[in-house]
Amino acid sequence: xxxxxxxxxxxxxxxxxxxxxxxxxxxxxxxxxxxxxxxxxxxxxxxxxxxxxxxxxxxxxxxxxxxxxxxxxxxxxxxxxxxxxxxxxxxxxxxxxxxxxxxxxxxxxxxxxxxxxxxxxxxxxxxxxxxxxxxxxxxxxxxxxxxxxxxxxxxxxxxxxxxxxxxxxxxxxxxxxxxxxxxxxxxxxxxxxxxxxxxxxxxxxxxxxxxxxxxxxxxxxxxxxxxxxxxxxxxxxxxxxxxxxxxxxxxxxxxxxxxxxxxxxxxxxxxxxxxxxxxxxxxxxxxxxxxxxxxxxxxxxxxxxxxxxxxxxxxxxxxxxxxxxxxxxxxxxxxxxxxxxxxxxxxxxxxxxxxxxxxxxxxxxxxxxxxxxxxxxxxxxxxxxxxxxxxxxxxxxxxxxxxxxxx
Amino acid sequence: xxxxxxxxxxxxxxxxxxxxxxxxxxxxxxxxxxxxxxxxxxxxxxxxxxxxxxxxxxxxxxxxxxxxxxxxxxxxxxxxxxxxxxxxxxxxxxxxxxxxxxxxxxxxxxxxxxxxxxxxxxxxxxxxxxxxxxxxxxxxxxxxxxxxxxxxxxxxxxxxxxxxxxxxxxxxxxxxxxxxxxxxxxxxxxxxxxxxxxxxxxxxxxxxxxxxxxxxxxxxxxxxxxxxxxxxxxxxxxxxxxxxxxxxxxxxxxxxxxxxxxxxxxxxxxxxxxxxxxxxxxxxxxxxxxxxxxxxxxxxxxxxxxxxxxxxxxxxxxxxxxxxxxxxxxxxxxxxxxxxxxxxxxxxxxxxxxxxxxxxxxxxxxxxxxxxxxxxxxxxxxxxxxxxxxxxxxxxxxxxxxxxxxx
Numbered sequence: 018x019x020x021x022x023x024x025x026x027x028x029x030x031x032x033x034x035x036x037x038x039x040x041x042x043x044x045x046x047x048x049x050x051x052x053x054x055x056x057x058x059x060x061x062x063x064x065x066x067x068x069x070x071x072x073x074x075x076x077x078x079x080x081x082x083x084x085x086x087x088x089x090x091x092x093x094x095x096x097x098x099x100x101x102x103x104x105x106x107x108x109x110x111x112x113x114x115x116x117x118x119x120x121x122x123x124x125x126x127x128x129x130x131x132x133x134x135x136x137x138x139x140x141x142x143x144x145x146x147x148x149x150x151x152x153x154x155x156x157x158x159x160x161x162x163x164x165x166x167x168x169x170x171x172x173x174x175x176x177x178x179x180x181x182x183x184x185x186x187x188x189x190x191x192x193x194x195x196x197x198x199x200x201x202x203x204x205x206x207x208x209x210x211x212x213x214x215x216x217x218x219x220x221x222x223x224x225x226x227x228x229x230x231x232x233x234x235x236x237x238x239x240x241x242x243x244x245x246x247x248x249x250x251x252x253x254x255x256x257x258x259x260x261x262x263x264x265x266x267x268x269x270x271x272x273x274x275x276x277x278x279x280x281x282x283x284x285x286x287x288x289x290x291x292x293x294x295x296x297x298x299x300x301x302x303x304x305x306x307x308x309x310x311x312x313x314x315x316x317x318x319x320x321x322x323x324x325x326x327x328x329x330x331x332x333x334x335x336x337x338x339x340x341x342x343x344x345x346x347x348x349x350x351x352x353x354x355x356x357x358x359x360x361x362x363x364x365x366x367x368x369x370x371x372x373x374x375x376x377x378x379x380x381x382x383x384x385x386x387x388x389x390x391x392x393x394x395x396x397x398x399x400x401x402x403x404x405x406x407x408x409x410x411x412x413x414x415x416x417x418x419x420x421x422x423x424x
Numbered sequence: 425x426x427x428x429x430x431x432x433x434x435x436x437x438x439x440x441x442x443x444x445x446x447x448x449x450x451x452x453x454x455x456x457x458x459x460x461x462x463x464x465x466x467x468x469x470x471x472x473x474x475x476x477x478x479x480x481x482x483x484x485x486x487x488x489x490x491x492x493x494x495x496x497x498x499x500x501x502x503x504x505x506x507x508x509x510x511x512x513x514x515x516x517x518x519x520x521x522x523x524x525x526x527x528x529x530x531x532x533x534x535x536x537x538x539x540x541x542x543x544x545x546x547x548x549x550x551x552x553x554x555x556x557x558x559x560x561x562x563x564x565x566x567x568x569x570x571x572x573x574x575x576x577x578x579x580x581x582x583x584x585x586x587x588x589x590x591x592x593x594x595x596x597x598x599x600x601x602x603x604x605x606x607x608x609x610x611x612x613x614x615x616x617x618x619x620x621x622x623x624x625x626x627x628x629x630x631x632x633x634x635x636x637x638x639x640x641x642x643x644x645x646x647x648x649x650x651x652x653x654x655x656x657x658x659x660x661x662x663x664x665x666x667x668x669x670x671x672x673x674x675x676x677x678x679x680x681x682x683x684x685x686x687x688x689x690x691x692x693x694x695x696x697x698x699x700x701x702x703x704x705x706x707x708x709x710x711x712x713x714x715x716x717x718x719x720x721x722x723x724x725x726x727x728x729x730x731x732x733x734x735x736x737x738x739x740x741x742x743x744x745x746x747x748x749x750x751x752x753x754x755x756x757x758x759x760x761x762x763x764x765x766x767x768x769x770x771x772x773x774x775x776x777x778x779x780x781x782x783x784x785x786x787x788x789x790x791x792x793x794x795x796x797x798x799x800x801x802x803x804x805x806x807x808x809x810x811x812x813x814x815x816x817x818x819x820x821x822x823x824x825x826x827x828x829x830x831x
Binding site for chain 1 (some may be wrong): 444446449451453456457459460464465468469472473476477478480481482483484485488489490491515516517518519522526542545546547549550551553554555557558559560561567592641647648649650651652665666667668669670671672674678679680681682683684695696697698699700701702703705775780782784785828829830831
């Protein structure tokens, strides 16, 4: 099928109308920041003007702001195979990582190794490094190459901490298999689903993952810096005392006791006062998913990746682009990356010509596929524009050489 | 002067027009959640629709989202006597507390006592308790009565951790004196300015405070769950490694190194991706302060408190209300609390009759004075309505007995 036929048969085609799509932009960076769902502007505006402006302090009860982290959590739970009441939305992915990592380490006091891989997103590694220094008990962050994770699993490991889909290469770990192998030797598992939730089917219950975290602003379209989520397998909830023990995680926050006592449920992963404006934006953004089959999303995402690879390789054979992502779509998340000399400038030229992807050091150009708002025709167009940028050497323009603060 | 004269001579009178004031509400709870500044709705709407919706990922550079935590921090720095570049806005007050507390403890490894008082806001105590458990090095959280803090300062103490203005009673600690007494014996000081910033003159530079934190949604009017601020005295910045070591605190976040290296400046107190929608709301809210003299705010706040006490005591003498806050306005923050039997129901009845304060367990009714948007006439009216609620026993209505989730 060609792109037009694929678009004609796309069960998700009508979802595109749920998003604000800027004119002249082919947006292949929803893996970095999702597009704006149309429902969000009105909701945020309502929350600011009516709920905050009108109800003021009464908003906590009258609009159940206090329950918002759990309500938004339940919407995400439905996307990752988690039961209601097991996911909460708060803080950032980095902070949620340290919450579950400190919990997991406290549950395996006799073991000192955190096993992760060099493809993990750096902030997860940084947070682990900070926690190791803080604990000062001789823990080790053992980093192996992604393909060596399975063979590095042994009884010295306390926690296996992985991101399911590699942020640069798009390589997808086998979450059920690695979880099972880890649990065979009593290792606790933490899965960062930043590039998974909303992009592909995840089932934390079936895979028996112990802990999971993830991002609100990529495939979940919650807006820049949206709050993140955290999942704790329900049988673990009473197994640890939160290290970041804030009042919103207290069993009775409004008793104002002098002693911390954690809430029984997933609320114990809360710390400070919920960020109501940001949570409301994410809450509205998640309504887009109500009638979406995640299987349809995955099918379209794989086809889009395959189509992009085929088109790029056919058009750009002479330009020393190298496919960096797995060619096998089942082993990929929802993105395709190429190694590309002068990749930074090439990406700037692409953006200037209407194709928004992003660059990751040292030489990676990265394209994300978000099936809710992309058309197959755009994938072909994007490859055409890449061909033009390379063929006409548009990237050599000095404007595209200068690095911005954020890449 | 009577209320009308006071209002007539009020240099802050025109600031009221910068806020959305709901009809029929006398809002004496800006110490819990500030009112909505008119500038916020348009700004948030713009950030959602134009910046996020229009610029998408390019917003990080094109709108300098990445610099927003520091820009908003600089606005708050001006309100607390901190130099530019020494305050950053991120996360919650609770999380910022644990960032600076772990830093401070690491700078005094030979000492094991965190000194605080029983009037500190519970979440600060909870965070300290969680950190003590996590560190597992025999630290002690030593709580004394607020009036005993000065005499409890000795060489065993590593960190003096106090909230300047008590959230319930409104009692104000002498920040310069206690800081100086602590530093005389080499104690590091952490000041929680949640009930100070925007309410009274604070000068972290003159008082030589080591660390400070505070809240964005009280007197700074940033909206429910607004991000919080953190100040580190510039000479301390290189003195510790952040324990919550996220990518936004990295010296080069977009190098995606596998090893954490903290940024040189206050950026090292950042952790995850900045919450752009919430930061933008706070940023717009802070514009209200541009031409405000904090001395005017303090003068009006003290006069409002004095006026309220006088009016309430004159009108409600027969109803066993007891002034809980210091009578001396110089020893008070910007609030007045009374102990009041059946205080919860009394407050519900007050709210139903248009006077919004709040209740704090076990029996405290609390009234905050926010000089930017309150009129003296409202203070007198509020006392009249309290007199009516008590005199006509309006609080006995069964509707007012039932406790809400959030009090």
